[in-house]
Amino acid sequence: MNEKVRVEKSGTIILPNHDRYDEKRKVWNARIDRRPAVIFECKSEADVISAVNYARQGDLEISIRGGGHHIDGTAVCDGGVMIDLSNMKDVKVDENRKVAVVEGGATLADVDAETQKYGLATPTGTVSETGIAGLALGGGFGYLRGKYGLTCDNIVSARMVTADGKAITVNKDNYPDLYWAICGGGGNFGVVTSFEFQLYPVGPNVLGIDVMYDYRDLKQILHGLKEYMKSAIDEISVNLAIMQLPPAPFLPEALHNKRVVSLSGMYIGELNREIEENVIEPLVSFAEPIMDQTGILPYVELQKKLDAMIDVAPFDGTSLFFEDLPEDAISTLMNAIENADLPMTLVQIWALHGKMNRIPADEKAFSIRDAGYLLLVDAIVPEDNPQKCRDWVNQLHKDLLPHSLRESAYVNGARIDANITESTYGNNYELLAKIKGKYDPDNLFCHNHNIAPKE
Ligand SMILES: Cc1cc2nc3c(=O)[nH]c(=O)nc-3n(C[C@H](O)[C@H](O)[C@H](O)COP(=O)(O)OP(=O)(O)OC[C@H]3O[C@@H](n4cnc5c(N)ncnc54)[C@H](O)[C@@H]3O)c2cc1C
Incomplete structure (x- = not known):
């Protein structure tokens, strides 16, 4: 481990000889069998900062695990740093602002359970065990899409750790370019430690x-x-x-x-x-x-x-x-x-x-x-x-x-x-590549539908 990196105490660092290493590198898709050099099991934003700094200083690639449900298992990488958020699942509702504050490792079930206590919901997906973070950052198609849009359309703000190890709040007024990019651009731009999602009266x-x-x-x-x-x-x-x-x-x-x-x-x-x-x-x-x-x-x-x-x-x-x-x-x-x-x-x-x-x-x-x-x-x-x-x-x-x-x-x-990434983002790809170049020029966050950084 790089001696210069200070690691916060709240999380756990899991190396290949750790007895939970095999359990932690598993994702939903049983086809995936990848071996990260180190897994940072994060419990706080400070842990995420430590993990990003460790990767950047050690020149290691990063993969981010929200709920671990991507079909290609992008949450886990070979030989790099896996940032595991599965212990960061807190969900709080701000009834006055009609937003849910949701940590980056929460599942859809975590979100629905808390928001429904207030008779509210945000659009999510259709299988409750899925992670909200990957789903929201890449789109988010659920039963409320016709009435309230996709999950990414309902991100009000996000707390993120960027490639330089800074924790920032991103919304339409703060880092508006980054805010635009995370509403559909996937995990290319940093680690989202928590989101604020718009809520609407739904149900019970x-x-x-x-x-x-x-x-x-x-x-x-x-x-x-x-x-x-x-x-x-x-x-x-x-x-x-x-x-x-x-x-x-x-x-x-x-x-x-x-x-x-x-x-x-x-x-x-x-x-x-x-x-x-x-x-x-x-x-x-x-x-x-x-x-x-x-x-x-x-x-x-x-x-x-x-x-x-x-x-x-x-x-x-x-x-x-x-x-x-x-x-x-x-x-x-x-x-x-x-x-x-x-x-x-x-x-x-x-x-x-x-x-x-x-x-x-x-x-x-x-x-x-x-x-x-x-x-x-x-x-x-x-x-x-x-x-x-x-x-x-x-x-x-x-x-x-x-x-x-x-x-x-x-x-x-x-x-x-x-090819899929470029044709899907279409006319938005060029701007996404520039924003990627500004916030992650070395492509630290590369285990995703990757947007190549552009100057
Ligand atoms: C059984 C099943 C049902 C599904 N149902 C639906 C559905 O109804 N609607 C729908 O739209 N999609 C659905 N999906 C697809 C789903 O949107 C993706 O699998 C999505 O990646 C799940 O998010 P995750 O956090 O679990 O993924 P993960 O595999 O953990 O992450 C995927 C990628 O997202 C990024 N990421 C994850 N967390 C973070 C974070 N905190 N910060 C930054 N980047 C992050 C990373 O790039 C990561 O590689 C389903 C998938 C499965 C397997």
């Missing part, structure tokens, strides 16, 4: 949409969805997931191993007959449902409903945005799903509309404001033939690319790839 109960259709009706369902989205109101959100159900005990036996289309979403407005007829019923009648569990439930429960569906396993995956879903793209997708010789595939199509798409593309680093759909593809990697999975994902990505929106992807759901 909401209407959870939960319909299951037979896969054979997929085309009909997609046509119905496309028609529906032409006039969808902001209060509704709709996500489709195409998957083969596991033979799990919590599912009726008739559904074991069946390929289905699951439609889930949330409605957060007043319920009355008109809404039921015009907004809810069409969603449950795209085809003949095989199961319909649509109903009123607490917001926090809906936010956890999908947790059980996604197990820890070795995953590979990719993502693309689309303006529309042309017939050719649908056929390509169906062909890939039906011919995947893999243990499990999960293909999701999320409809995008409302507030998140009304924000100008250059207002924040997150620039995809004209997509109608987000495609997320995940597949379990077979132990005996990992390449087979990689080939399947790559081929699908390549085949769908010509139909996509400017070849852009959701950085939080896509493997690290410089």
Whole structure:
């Protein structure tokens, strides 16, 4: 260890011979097996400063672990410094300012649990175990996106440690360039030790949409969805997931191993007959449902409903945005799903509309404001033939690319790839590169969808 670096006492330094080293370097994706030189298990901002200074002075790369859920395991690096924030999970609500002050290692569940005590919520994601930091910095698509935008649209301010080891507060008045960059630009610019998120009255109960259709009706369902989205109101959100159900005990036996289309979403407005007829019923009648569990439930429960569906396993995956879903793209997708010789595939199509798409593309680093759909593809990697999975994902990505929106992807759901990063940030990339050059010229924070620093 570099003698000149003073390390604060509150955190723990974990070296490869530490008995918790293997546990701490694990991330959600079991495919990832990387060995950092040192893990700083931080408990305070001072610990984070020490970790950044240690890395910079030792010329080591940094990876940052919020909730450890990125598909490419960017939270953990080989041979560098891993800054682990999983002990910094505090969430406090400022009721007067309607903001939540959230530490950088909190999960969505931590945020929802505290904010709902006040009948408030900020837009997050759909699986409560995910980390809020990575999700917010790269976008943040949840059920509130139509009404209140993405998570990155609701960052009011952030407390950050930059590459020079300084702790600063970043908002629209303080370091406005950095504030613009972190609203979608990922973990490129420093370690966020805490965020302030805008809160809105939500719940305590909401209407959870939960319909299951037979896969054979997929085309009909997609046509119905496309028609529906032409006039969808902001209060509704709709996500489709195409998957083969596991033979799990919590599912009726008739559904074991069946390929289905699951439609889930949330409605957060007043319920009355008109809404039921015009907004809810069409969603449950795209085809003949095989199961319909649509109903009123607490917001926090809906936010956890999908947790059980996604197990820890070795995953590979990719993502693309689309303006529309042309017939050719649908056929390509169906062909890939039906011919995947893999243990499990999960293909999701999320409809995008409302507030998140009304924000100008250059207002924040997150620039995809004209997509109608987000495609997320995940597949379990077979132990005996990992390449087979990689080939399947790559081929699908390549085949769908010509139909996509400017070849852009959701950085939080896509493997690290410089082409994806550049095409996704589009016209915002140049400015992001300049801001990166100003705050992290040596690219210390490089384990992410990396923006190359520019002078
Ligand atoms: C099961 C599952 C469900 C998901 N559901 C959704 C969803 O509904 N909606 C959605 O939008 N996305 C979803 N995602 C994708 C999710 O947004 C990404 O996985 C995101 O990276 C999760 O954040 P994390 O903090 O857990 O990630 P980590 O893997 O910890 O971090 C990813 C990257 O974010 C950056 N980062 C993390 N923490 C910090 C910090 N404190 N300061 C600076 N940089 C930081 C770093 O660059 C890091 O490499 C899901 C992913 C999974 C695995």
